[in-house]
Amino acid sequence: MPGEDESLIDIDLTRRAAGGDREAFGALVTRHQASVFRLARLLTRTPGDAEDILQEAFLSAWTGLHRFRGEASVRTWLLTITRNAALSQRSRTAREPIDPTPIEDLADLGVRAGWGGPTPEDLAIATEQRDHLAAAFAGLNAVDREILTLRDLEELSGEDTAALLGLSRPAMKSRLHRARMTLAALVREEGTHATLRP
């Protein structure tokens, strides 16, 4: 998570860029392109599509600098533009929408993750394997990956995450917990399957 100094640098760069300073905007691109690309990659099918979204998002940010009010961080503002660009592209190309997280009973998810079972250590053991973690993360649906990316990888605040996703804070918290529990279930299952493989 960027510290206060990093946020102040972002705000200074944004103000300078809004005054026409292309170098300042270029510095913003350099600082945030990895986060923007990660979200774009998550919301698109191919790396090429993600590159298009990255370009569109930064070009949109450049022309919309005067609209940045400083109510959220610069990074949150850029990620919001990125998400809107990706959703807009999906609408234009009539791709299937991101499915909402299935409404699964939390207890069932918990049981799959090892909650209340005879071997709760299964989850801890599977978590130690980076491959299991990465495979389980990749196995999540896009809605779950998106909220985990924003909250746990980009470490946006709960308030910014909710605003970016257009959710109330309680709804964001509920979706986040379901996503984490689903990940726990998939990680444990990855571990179990690996144990059974010859």
Place this chain on the structure above:
Amino acid sequence: MRPCDRNVAGLTCLAVMADLSLYLDHDLPDARAAQIEAHVSACQQCASFGAAFAELITQVQERLREPDPVPADVESRLKARLLVRT
């Protein structure tokens, strides 16, 4: 049948599991957080699962944080496009 749904310290195991993220994110009122701690201190199954769940979130944050690299020419192509915009 749920395998772990005892009522300990005024909370069921299911209620504790449902609030785990809020607890770990320090997003619960103090009284509720204390109730969860009292439950977990007396319920080995919830203690084990809670610890594993907390470790999972820590590992996600630590091991998956590094994003895929942005292709090398993306930044230069973007900046070239910015140059032709007023």
